[in-house]
Amino acid sequence: MNFLNILLRKFRASLIFILLLGIFNSLLNGGLLIFINTTISGKSLPFFNNYRWMVFTAIIVSSLLCARIFQTYMIRLTNNILFDFENDILRKLRQSSYRDFENLGKEKIYTAINDTKTLAHIPEVFMNAFNAFVVMICCCAYLLFMSFTGGIVVLLSMAALVIFYIVRNNGIEAELNKQRDLQNAYYKYINDLLLGFKELKMGAVRNLNIFNHFLIKNRIIAKKISVETSIRYNDNELTGTYSWYVIFGITMFVLPFFFSMDIEKVTVFLVTILYLMGPVAIMITLIPTSTAIKIAIERLSVFDQQLRFIEGRDGAEELMDHNKDGFDHLEFKNVDFTYYDNSLPDRPFQLKSINLRINRGEVLFITGGNGSGKSTFGYLLTGLYQPDEGEISVNGRTFGREEGQLYRNYFSAVFTDNYLFGENYDNFDLSSSNTEFMELVKLMKMENVLHIDETTRKITTNLSKGQRKRLALIYALLENKPVLVIDEWAAEQDPSFRQYFYTEVLDKLNRRGKTIIAITHDDDYYYCASRVIKFNYGSIVSEELPLVK
Numbered sequence: 163m164n165f166l167n168i169l170l171r172k173f174r175a176s177l178i179f180i181l182l183l184g185i186f187n188s189l190l191n192g193g194l195l196i197f198i199n200t201t202i203s204g205k206s207l208p209f210f211n212n213y214r215w216m217v218f219t220a221i222i223v224s225s226l227l228c229a230r231i232f233q234t235y236m237i238r239l240t241n242n243i244l245f246d247f248e249n250d251i252l253r254k255l256r257q258s259s260y261r262d263f264e265n266l267g268k269e270k271i272y273t274a275i276n277d278t279k280t281l282a283h284i285p286e287v288f289m290n291a292f293n294a295f296v297v298m299i300c301c302c303a304y305l306l307f308m309s310f311t312g313g314i315v316v317l318l319s320m321a322a323l324v325i326f327y328i329v330r331n332n333g334i335e336a337e338l339n340k341q342r343d344l345q346n347a348y349y350k351y352i353n354d355l356l357l358g359f360k361e362l363k364m365g366a367v368r369n370l371n372i373f374n375h376f377l378i379k380n381r382i383i384a385k386k387i388s389v390e391t392s393i394r395y396n397d398n399e400l401t402g403t404y405s406w407y408v409i410f411g412i413t414m415f416v417l418p419f420f421f422s423m424d425i426e427k428v429t430v431f432l433v434t435i436l437y438l439m440g441p442v443a444i445m446i447t448l449i450p451t452s453t454a455i456k457i458a459i460e461r462l463s464v465f466d467q468q469l470r471f472i473e474g475r476d477g478a479e480e481l482m483d484h485n486k487d488g489f490d491h492l493e494f495k496n497v498d499f500t501y502y503d504n505s506l507p508d509r510p511f512q513l514k515s516i517n518l519r520i521n522r523g524e525v526l527f528i529t530g531g532n533g534s535g536k537s538t539f540g541y542l543l544t545g546l547y548q549p550d551e552g553e554i555s556v557n558g559r560t561f562g563r564e565e566g567q568l569y570r571n572y573f574s575a576v577f578t579d580n581y582l583f584g585e586n587y588d589n590f591d592l593s594s595s596n597t598e599f600m601e602l603v604k605l606m607k608m609e610n611v612l613h614i615d616e617t618t619r620k621i622t623t624n625l626s627k628g629q630r631k632r633l634a635l636i637y638a639l640l641e642n643k644p645v646l647v648i649d650e651w652a653a654e655q656d657p658s659f660r661q662y663f664y665t666e667v668l669d670k671l672n673r674r675g676k677t678i679i680a681i682t683h684d685d686d687y688y689y690c691a692s693r694v695i696k697f698n699y700g701s702i703v704s705e706e707l708p709l710v711k
């Protein structure tokens with residue numbers, strides 16, 4: 163998997179360095195512990211007894227420097243990995259096919275971006291765990307060295323308490339999963355509330371139901387679970403904290419009484435146990451973190467598998483260029499396409515045996531009832547979908563999957579659910595000095611509507627639906643591609659503009675050499691086409707040369 167490869171590549175290169183740094187720092191910490199213990203017990207240090215404050219300062223300064231280098235390194239590594247992950251997701255998304263994107267769904271993309279943050283912390287988590295582990299081993303060895311039986315008693319008691327804590331925490335995990343499911347449902351209802359606010363205002367029953375039976379019901383259950391889990395969690399944390407006092411109690415009372423441990427060793431044990439508290443806490447918090455990492459890896463592999471087809475090399479220059487050899491004709495030969503929908507495995511919609519030739523300069527209308535497959539045909543035509551069977555060619559040339567962009571460069575399109583971007587990603591010259599742009603604005607009768615900010619070269623987007631469609635068409639025409647595909651473009655236009663569009667605009671564009679393919683229900687204007695193709699149940703059922711009105 164790509165993400166794991168990035169992680170391993172980045173991490174492996176620095177692993178030895180940070181492991182050595184980690185071991186060195188842990189040894190310094192161990193040295194500090196021994197230093198404190200020998201000082202408390204009044205013993206003399208071997209070799210350096212006359213320089214105690216210097217030894218102490220040297221250990222602290224080295225440890226501080228080591229921690230600083232280690233942490234700075236980890237911050238850099240984590241951010242580099244995060245950057246590479248995000249980059250990888252965005253690049254993959256950009257190069258994926260539209261069909262894969264549709265199948266994946268937006269939510270999974272947002273989740274994947276969030277999941278990368280979890281994965282990026284793997285080196286940090288691993289290294290913290292490693293450091294904690296080394297300190298724990300040092301402390302345990304030290305306890306056993308000071309008193310083997312005492313050490314065994316303390317370590318066994320600690321192990322029992324840690325296991326008890328982990329088992330109780332696992333019970334809470336299941337509740338947290340329930341909470342997450344409720345949260346997802348809650349976001350879905352909130353989405354309905356926000357996107358359907360108008361509709362909710364219009365329907366009293368709808369309005370009441372979404373609040374009482376969905377939102378509030380969800381929140382009541384969520385509140386109950388949240389209170390219960392928080393109390394259990396709190397109890398568990400208290401148990402965890404107070405478990406240390408049990409260990410202190412065992413050290414202070416059980417060890418001297420049953421194992422005749424002297425006060426000096428008891429003190430050493432107490433200090434060492436205090437020292438152990440931090441690393442043990444780190445190791446325990448590793449359990450939920452490793453679960454989160456496991457879930458993130460699983461979800462990212464689904465993401466990786468679902469975006470299977472990578473179209474073209476990233477930023478390949480030949481894909482940016484419009485097709486220089488011009489457009490003469492395009493041809494569908496026995497093209498089949500099926501929507502494989504998991505929720506409807508037995509009845510997926512199919513476009514069947516599409517055979518069609520479209521010549522340069524045609525004005526082709528695509529008609530048919532709702533659900534007959536017109537838009538699906540539009541997606542195949544513009545190269546957003548690839549046929550399952552058969553072939554689509556331009557000027558006799560077929561295009562491989564990795565040449566999808568090259569094929570799409572023949573078409574500009576305005577789809578029914580067209581999206582107007584907030585930024586000028588096309589680098590259009592949107593200034594009043596651009597005559598081509600101003601002509602199109604005039605053609606679309608937008609001179610008094612569009613406000614062009616000459617400094618930012620941005621256009622006001624506070625437009626009506628019909629106006630937004632007109633602006634989208636202006637942008638599509640500015641692309642200067644030979645074939646224009648529009649899907650129910652005129653549906654939002656007022657009757658007089660619709661008439662003007664079909665009788666004059668299409669004609670003007672056609673005279674300028676545009677091949678136009680319009681998916682439309684406007685049968686009053688079929689006479690404006692050079693050919694009308696009718697779809698029914700996914701097949702072309704008729705092809706007519708319309709009568710002149």
Ligand SMILES: Nc1ncnc2c1ncn2[C@@H]1O[C@H](COP(=O)(O)OP(=O)(O)OP(=O)(O)O)[C@@H](O)[C@H]1O
Pocket residue numbers: 264501502503511530531532533534535536537538539
């Ligand atoms: N993303 C999709 N996944 C699965 N099935 C789909 C998808 N999009 C459309 N369909 C199915 O394909 C069929 C044809 O849809 P399409 O949008 O091509 O029809 P249309 O002729 O453009 O209809 P309309 O005139 O209502 O816009 C429909 O029955 C629809 O259920």
